Each structure stands twice: as C-alpha cells, then as structure tokens.
Amino acid sequence: MRGLTKRFGSVVALDAVDLTVPSGARFLLAGPNGAGKTTLLSLLLDLVRPTAGIVRVLGLDPVKDGAVVRSCLGYVAEQPAATYGWMTVGDVLRHHAAFRPSWDAAYEVELCQALEIEVRRPFGKLSKGQIRRVELVMALAHAPPLLLLDEPTDGLDPVMRNRVVNLLRAHADRFPTSLLVSTHVIHEVDGLVDHIAVLRQGRCLIQTSRDDLDRCVRHYRVAPGSAPPPGLGRRLVATAVGDDGEPVWTIWGDEAAVRQALMAGGVEVRDASSPTLEQALLAFLAPDDPVAAPLPSPAYGAG
C-alpha cells in the first residue's frame, strides 16, 4: 500500500501509510487501540474504501478484483460475525467451504480436533473464544496464500492462546502463506513473526524485519543528567528511567555508530542491552512519545 489514507468524517484513521508485506512474511502489525490496524485490514478486504492512496493485495486491486482477492485470503475478524448463529458449527463450516473450492476437509477435521471444536454445537451459543477458534478453522482450512488475523488470540484462555500460536506457526511452515497479524498482545506472537510494522494514530512509525529490529534497537543506560545529543535526531525512540533510577534511552541504529554518536555528544553509556520484541515496540508506543515521522532505514547507520 502506498500513501494509504482513510478518513471517517473528520477522523483520520490512516494517514498516508506506506506498507509492504513481503511474500511469505509473518508480519506483525502492532499498535495501540485506535491506531488504524483494523481499518487497514478492512481496506485490504474492500470492506472500506480508501480516501486516497493505493492498495494492492498479491498484486491485485481489492476493489476491481475483489472476488479473486477474497479467495486468496483467510480472515479472522476482531469482532466475530454471528450472522449465521442459527446454524451449527458444522453447518457454518459447510457453508464457508462451499464458497472455497480449495477447502481441505481433512485439514478442517485436523484443525477442529486441535482447537477442540464441537461441530454439533449451535454457532450462536458459542463464547467469544470458541467463535474465534471456529473462525481460525474458517481462515486456515482452504490454505489461502495470505492470512489476515485481527487479534487472533483475543478471548482465548492461556492454554489455547499458546496452542493457536503454535498452530499458526505449523500452518505457515506447511503451506506457502504470508501472515499479517494485528495485535497489541505482542509477547504472544514474539516467536512467530519475522517482520514488524508499528502503527500509531493512523501513521506507520516503523516497518522493518525482525532481524533489523533485533540488531538496531537497544536500551542504553546512560549517566544521570545526560541530555540526548542533537545528532541522534529521530533515532532516539524513547526515554525512561530504569529500576536503578538511571536514565534508559531506547535508540534505533547500529550499536557501534550510536555509541560513537553518544560519546561525541558527551554522554556516558553505562551499558547497552537488547530489548525483547514487546519492550522494543512498547518504546515506540510510549504514551508520552509524540508521533514521530517514520524512522529512516537502519542501513543508513546512526549518524
């Protein structure tokens, strides 16, 4: 998507978002509530139309080639659709399968067993978590080239959350699938994703591979009283105070280059540590952090 903008009246849900999900990627779309994640997925599904910008799904226009695009997608919605609540779970799956010639009935049974789904139960009587599990079967059993999962573990108990993440990993290993997962429960998908984008207030703050994120984001514990040197610019993602009361700066960029920039600015670095995925993304989403412009590529170094 290029320059993707969506306004609902005076509310800007997405603001000139540029985002590319590489083929075969397991892509995490992170961001707080109201960041625009669900709107972005809805645009891919042609459930809403963009105000400006270009959307392509697998190289196709979701408006002009809607049927083809939707046939290539498996989708778990944030808000489950209980339209066919009068059906049994088995009937819902039969109905869903009828529209998908590539539906794999054997895989459906396998998924139902793994997710402990009772196909004879009325769909309308299921809890949120149970509906979520059925929706996962609906999304996966036709092995689509692209999976859009909006809060896929929402409403699930911890055991089932773990099982779902493992199932998604196994699915992505077994089928040629690109995965776009939208969630704010980042630690659950830590071992699953290999690309990350962070949305905030409708803007894409960062889009990077997991390797680059691991390589370029560090927590730097600095001497008290230090002031960020101007040379850091927008690479200074967040500032916080550590458990020991010393300032901890989260900085984006090659570690050696960042250390050099800090030293040149007269800042004493006590140590540098690699944050977890959740810690790194939380730094980007720090509530008191003003919305920054998208970060430059780490390939340019810290200078």
Place this chain on the structure above:
Amino acid sequence: MSEAAARRRATAAMERIPQRRVVLAEQFRLLLRRQRGSFGILLVGLALLAFAYSRTWIYPGWPAAGVTFGWILSLLLLLLTVWWALAIWRDEPPRDRRYFWLQPTSRGFHTAARCAAGAALLCAAIAVAGAVLAGAVLTLPGGEALAARGAPPGAAYWLLWPVSALLAFALASIAAVASNRPSAWLVGGAVGAVTFHAIAELRGIRWLDTLLSPLFDAPFSLTTALSAPNRFLLRSIAAGTPEPDARLIDSMPVVALLLWLTVAAAGLVLAIRFTRPR
C-alpha cells in the same frame, strides 16, 4: 510485483473462486434452512388465499362476483410478498452483511443470487397456491362446470397474479438490499404517498396530484400494476357491457405491470450495484 507475475498469480487464484451455480445453490440451501418457517407461512398463506378465492366461484355471475374479493386478494398477496422479500434478508441489513460480503464471489452476483432464490421460492409457493385453487374448485359441487368459469378472463389473467407478486417482491427487495431499515422505508413511503395523494385530491392541489399520478392515477400507474389481475378482469368485464366505464377501459394493467416491472428490476440492479460496505 511485476504485472506478469500478478497476472499469473491471478490466474491461479481464479481456480479458488466458486462457480456461479454453486453460489446460487448455496443461497437456495441457505434460504430453505434459515427461512423454512417464513417459507411455510408464505406457502400456507397463499394456499389459504387461493382456497378462499375458490369459494367465490360458486357465486352466480362469476367472475364479476369475484372482483370484490380480488381486491382483498391483491392486497394480501402484496403484503405477503413484501414480507417474504424482507424475510430473506432478515438479520443481514447492509451494516451486518460483512460475512456475506467477504465471500470470494462477485458481491453483486451474490446479492442477486439471494434475491433470485427468494423470487424462485415465491413463484414455487404461488404455483402451489394455483394447484390448491384448481383442486379446491374441482371439489365444489359441479366442480368441472365451475372450473370452466375460470376460462373467460383468459390465461393472461392467471399469469398476472405471479407477475404482480414479483413486482411487489422486486420493489421490496430494493429496500431490503439497500437499507438498514427497509420496513420503515416501505411503510413510510406507502403511508406518505397515500397521505399526500389524499391531500392533493381533497384540496385540489393540481401539481401534487400530477406529481403523484405515476403512482395512483395514470393508466400505467403503480397501483394499476400492483392490482393488475383485478384491473384486467374489470377491463374485460367492462369491455363486454353496452356502455363501458371509460376509466376501466383506459386502464392498461398489462402494460403498467411490464413497465413497472422493468422500473423495479432496474432499481434492484442499481441497489445491488451501489450497496457496498461503508
């Protein structure tokens, strides 16, 4: 991705799209399961109307004697048909149609398939009602002679009943497809039009009368189309009298019905075309 690669991928993806007959069959299956109660009411309601109509056969001077009941029949048929058109979209107004719209088929065709399945079931119910009518007439004393009374209005008269029902179905379907509150639109529209028509007549407001004439007064008006069978009957009776009522003779029920059916079909196509997720 290059254009050629995108095209290759699209070609492969085409194999993932269901065939149109599958979509149509699925809508039939869905309606027969989801709306089996409503369909049962439609079936029984139409059969009862047909049975009641058969009782008018015994009046001397039929079909003229059946005209009064014909108006009631037209009204009840209209109401049943409109109710059925709304029933097939129950719980799925545009704002709750997300799952429907996420299916990998043309959204327009998918919507049309639902309407077509509903129309076909309506026709099936009318056919059953026709059979009930024929059977009920034949069971009356002197049934065969009474049945022969049905011949004078002609085959067109009997065909006009399902066609006028389809017109009502198509008009109600426009509201059901496009609106989150189709009942409010239909009832509000009908009450508003009748009220303004009455005001125009009582107060002699010519411009309002002219404005509403396509609905009420013209030989090709909507009310003429919706009550086409009875108008047709009245016209044929009037034509056989020495001094026929000019208004009855001028009425063009068949043309009105075809005209309004075309208008309704065009309206439904537009509603299907322009109703999309928002």
